[in-house]
Amino acid sequence: MTFSPELEARFEKFLDKYPAGRKRSAMIPMLIYAQDEIGSITDELIEEVAKRVGVTPLQVNEALTYYSMLHRKPMGKYHVQICTNISCLLVGGEELWDRACHKLGIGHKQVTADGRVSLEEVECIGACSWAPAIQVNYDFYHDVTMEQLEKLIDGLAAGKRPEEITEVAKVNS
Numbered sequence: 001m002t003f004s005p006e007l008e009a010r011f012e013k014f015l016d017k018y019p020a021g022r023k024r025s026a027m028i029p030m031l032i033y034a035q036d037e038i039g040s041i042t043d044e045l046i047e048e049v050a051k052r053v054g055v056t057p058l059q060v061n062e063a064l065t066y067y068s069m070l071h072r073k074p075m076g077k078y079h080v081q082i083c084t085n086i087s088c089l090l091v092g093g094e095e096l097w098d099r100a101c102h103k104l105g106i107g108h109k110q111v112t113a114d115g116r117v118s119l120e121e122v123e124c125i126g127a128c129s130w131a132p133a134i135q136v137n138y139d140f141y142h143d144v145t146m147e148q149l150e151k152l153i154d155g156l157a158a159g160k161r162p163e164e165i166t167e168v169a170k171v172n173s
């Protein structure tokens, strides 16, 4: 399997960090960066990473079942993760989730027909003090109101980048 020179350099750096017998520690970061490049965790990628870190494909598959940020099928250009764990649940996280599903007409780990937006209901994303919290790709949005969520979802669905949706960008600052 071939990757970009940039990704190959990253892989090399990760594998250099760990001594022989501990190369498996590079597995998750390698999978995350590879997913960013190719869009999802394919069977071919699993085989390749397993070979490079010295584990079996089954062991890579086992890790995949634990890490929800790793996806076996491609997500949308903007992957919106909405936390409905306890701190967020208590301040409207579930309502945000329901509204996002309703507006986009998709559910958990589904993608809009144009491939622009996908949704995922997630466990705690480590932002409990600023609940309800959501994440779009690698950016966090804190203290999200229903109005802000609607603007974000409408904007993304219309093809805007998150930073172009000014009302929501304030939330992230």
Ligand code: FES
Pocket (backbone or CB within 6 Å): 083, 084, 085, 086, 087, 088, 089, 123, 124, 125, 126, 127, 128, 131, 133
């Ligand atoms: S419970 Fe939602 S960020 Fe922790």
